[in-house]
Amino acid sequence: MLDFLATIGRVIIAFLVTTGRLSLFTAQAVGHCVRPPFFFRLILRQMVEIGYYSLPVVGLTTIFSGMVLALQSYTGFARFSAEGAVATVVVLSMTRELGPVLAGLMVAGRIGAAMAAEIGTMRVTEQIDALTTLSTNPMKYLVAPRLIAGLTMLPILVLVGDIIGIFGGYLISVYKLGFNAATYITKTFEYLETIDVVSGLVKAAVFGFLVTLMGCYHGYHSKGGAQGVGAATTNAVVSASILILVFNYFITELFFSR
Amino acid sequence: MTEAPKIELRDVHKAFGPKVVLDGLSLTVGKGESVVVIGGSGTGKSVMLKCVLGLLVPEKGSIKVDGQEVLGMDPAEREEVLRKFGMLFQGSALFDSLPVWENVAFGLIQGRRMERTKARDKAIEKLAQVGLGPEVGELSPAELSGGMQKRVALARAIAAEPEIIFFDEPTTGLDPIMADVINNLIIKCVRELGASALSITHDMASARKIADRIAMIYKGKIVWQGPTKTIDQSGNPYVDQFIHGRAEGPIKMEVKV
Numbered sequence: 181m182l183d184f185l186a187t188i189g190r191v192i193i194a195f196l197v198t199t200g201r202l203s204l205f206t207a208q209a210v211g212h213c214v215r216p217p218f219f220f221r222l223i224l225r226q227m228v229e230i231g232y233y234s235l236p237v238v239g240l241t242t243i244f245s246g247m248v249l250a251l252q253s254y255t256g257f258a259r260f261s262a263e264g265a266v267a268t269v270v271v272l273s274m275t276r277e278l279g280p281v282l283a284g285l286m287v288a289g290r291i292g293a294a295m296a297a298e299i300g301t302m303r304v305t306e307q308i309d310a311l312t313t314l315s316t317n318p319m320k321y322l323v324a325p326r327l328i329a330g331l332t333m334l335p336i337l338v339l340v341g342d343i344i345g346i347f348g349g350y351l352i353s354v355y356k357l358g359f360n361a362a363t364y365i366t367k368t369f370e371y372l373e374t375i376d377v378v379s380g381l382v383k384a385a386v387f388g389f390l391v392t393l394m395g396c397y398h399g400y401h402s403k404g405g406a407q408g409v410g411a412a413t414t415n416a417v418v419s420a421s422i423l424i425l426v427f428n429y430f431i432t433e434l435f436f437s438r
Numbered sequence: 439m440t441e442a443p444k445i446e447l448r449d450v451h452k453a454f455g456p457k458v459v460l461d462g463l464s465l466t467v468g469k470g471e472s473v474v475v476i477g478g479s480g481t482g483k484s485v486m487l488k489c490v491l492g493l494l495v496p497e498k499g500s501i502k503v504d505g506q507e508v509l510g511m512d513p514a515e516r517e518e519v520l521r522k523f524g525m526l527f528q529g530s531a532l533f534d535s536l537p538v539w540e541n542v543a544f545g546l547i548q549g550r551r552m553e554r555t556k557a558r559d560k561a562i563e564k565l566a567q568v569g570l571g572p573e574v575g576e577l578s579p580a581e582l583s584g585g586m587q588k589r590v591a592l593a594r595a596i597a598a599e600p601e602i603i604f605f606d607e608p609t610t611g612l613d614p615i616m617a618d619v620i621n622n623l624i625i626k627c628v629r630e631l632g633a634s635a636l637s638i639t640h641d642m643a644s645a646r647k648i649a650d651r652i653a654m655i656y657k658g659k660i661v662w663q664g665p666t667k668t669i670d671q672s673g674n675p676y677v678d679q680f681i682h683g684r685a686e687g688p689i690k691m692e693v694k695v
């Protein structure tokens with residue numbers, strides 16, 4: 181019985197320690213994001229890495245999601261003769277949900293993992309210590325540029341992804357399901373409101389922050405050589421993915437539950 | 439009273455959880471002096487250097503740099519003190535995302551806000567000091583051999599002309615000839631800068647060559663120290679065992695099965 185309580189106690193303490201450490205890390209990192217000096221060269225490099233090089237992955241996932249969405253809702257809605265709603269379903273699902281979540285998860289796999297591996301390697305090979313001895317704050321030099329780039333590039337990436345996804349839905353609807361092109365486009369914009377797009381972009385910014393934060397945090401605290409870096413990479417991707425889905429719910433509730 | 443020693447560690451304690459690594463370590467390095475700390479692997483030599491640099495925080499004790507207590511300093515002051523230091527890391531710790539010249543110039547560009555073109559000239563000059571041509575500057579660290587990486591790391595450590603330089607196992611993993619080249623470079627660079635040096639090694643040939651004074655660390659304490667030439671007559675069983683590399687003696691290797 182006592183053993184059991186001790187185990188529970190240990191788990192709770194470990195959880196609180198991790199939460200505290202993560203909060204401290206986040207606060208420090210955000211502090212460095214808003215206080216000069218800024219490393220513009222590094223921010224730019226990270227922006228290209230996150231924004232530009234993720235385009236193919238995000239483009240592919242969103243175009244196929246848009247296509248399948250059109251196909252599914254057409255066949256599903258045919259059961260109660262509501263095929264006309266396909267355009268609206270595609271555009272709302274894409275902008276509100278699928279665009280940000282898919283892009284977030286894809287970037288978590290691509291960027292979160294790469295950041296954890298890079299920073300983790302720098303940690304275990306003492307490169308982070310070397311930064312400090314060369315009068316450079318590693319939080320400012322390594323973490324802040326990545327967070328800034330994640331926060332700003334994901335919304336852009338998602339906007340592009342939204343458009344590609346909606347285009348995918350259009351392709352299937354017009355060329356496969358026989359919708360009239362002009363009507364489909366009109367329908368697409370008929371019920372679309374600003375808040376649908378804006379909520380998606382807010383999600384994207386939050387997801388971008390979470391992915392880069394997890395990548396940096398797990399990399400920064402990795403230890404124990406190659407194995408530790410491997411674990412950090414896995415943890416970064418898993419924790420970022422879970423956080424994305426959790427925050428996705430709460431942001432949706434914030435915007436749309438009334 | 440003469441002037442304060444460059445570095446003074448007094449009764450420093452550092453443990454990781456239950457594992458005690460430094461257990462009341464005391465050591466001083468005078469101005470312009472080259473002190474070498476010898477000791478087996480895992481005895482806390484690197485931890486000692488990291489405590490002085492503020493990369494690790496000891497639980498107890500005092501560390502003074504130029505007579506100024508550094509433990510408990512606020513980060514801005516600490517950064518000011520760190521500018522006096524150069525450090526050669528055990529594994530070189532070169533930044534592999536940057537070309538060699540930018541590695542060498544890093545402290546000048548980021549730490550001292552020097553212009554890139556000027557810093558680059560300075561880096562080429564420092565590379566020449568460690569016997570590397572300007573063409574090496576364009577390579578990436580991964581393209582260099584271990585010995586060349588050590589030289590680049592040395593150039594980086596001296597680039598900002600520090601008052602105090604730390605060398606963490608500068609010759610470990612190098613062939614004897616390359617090790618001697620590095621030893622000569624260390625002596626030359628330290629002398630040219632008039633810097634104080636604190637090195638750690640378990641390579642006795644290297645220790646004898648670069649040290650004015652040698653100290654031996656064992657179980658988190660300094661168990662012997664004295665001028666380099668007295669080491670063979672130390673009369674200390676730990677030192678004797680270590681310099682002759684004998685398995686039998688007071689030093690027990692923790693070999694767990």
Ligand SMILES: Nc1ncnc2c1ncn2[C@@H]1O[C@H](COP(=O)(O)OP(=O)(O)O)[C@@H](O)[C@H]1O
Nearest residue numbers: 454457459477478479480481482483484485486
């Ligand atoms: N950050 C750390 N966390 C936990 N243990 C550490 C850490 N750094 C060093 N140690 C432990 O401290 C001991 C001394 O390490 P170190 O100073 O690197 O030895 P060496 O004398 O070979 O340089 C080792 O047993 C190592 O496991």
Ligand SMILES: [Mg+2]
Nearest residue numbers: 483484528606
């Ligand atoms: Mg060591």
